[in-house]
Amino acid sequence: MFQVGEYIVCDHNGVCQVLAVTEMPELKKDVLYYQLEPVYSRGSRIFVPVDSNKLVMRRVFTEEEVETLLKEIPSIETIWISNEKKREEQYREVARKYDCREWVKIIKTIYLRKRNRRMEGKKTTYIDEKYMKLAEENLYGEISIPLKISPDRVERFIRNRIENKESE
Template sequence: MFEIGDVVIYSEHGLCKIDDICKKDLFGETRLYYVLHPLGEQTLKISTPVDGKKKRLMRTMNREEAEELMDVFGRPGIEWVDDPKHRARAYQSLVQSGDRQKIAEVTGALMDKKLNTDQKIYDQDRKILNHVQSILFRELSMALGISIEEVANRVEERILAGTPQ
């Protein structure tokens, strides 16, 4: 169980800080809830059951895990799916799994296509890419102690070089 003050990853909101843990009565059932807010958005408050199964709360990665994850960029990852609709469904499913390795592979595939082709990427690809970059790069930034821009630069360099550095 997490504690008040912990920074965690919460599904599509990314890095969040736990402000409180309290009991709430909803629909005649009393459950324990985390009350949290996304970092950088002090006004947005989110309540999620401590024992919730739908939305995943995960601990943040440490420096070693972040360095290992950075190695994903620049090496072959997931295969590119040519059909845009199938690609969007497949990649979104991988992102929703919460598996950081798979999320990094999706990010790498989309960034590679964006950086290494003359074609524009589809809107659904851009939306997925922006979403995963905002969450993953912020977490990598925190774990590595560097700016989000520096994370983006390092990832881009690795993808353009085609091999881990």
């Protein structure tokens, strides 16, 4: 059970802070709900049953887990599927896990695809743009919490860490 004040990832709502654990008799008697506030949509409230198994809910990565992830980034595999429809299905399947390593997998894949397509004189596909945005928002939003930096500074932080590791 998550505690009040804790930051969690709640499925498609992204990073949320647990504001309360409460009953809501107007919805269902004898059922506890998390009252969540999405971190990047202040003022919104979400109520999720504590025992819900329909949504992905997990604790936000710790600083140590972020450090481990950063070290793993160069070895995280990409998704190479040439068929556009199958690639989108794979992106969707990976995204449903709401897992940082999976977000990195999508970002790496699309970064390399964009670079290759640019070299071929082609534009980035709508699907790649859509999933890149989704992956970046979720990954950067989550790891900004333990790093105590704003999400818009996370990409630069990651790039600097990877570049510094490569130059060692």
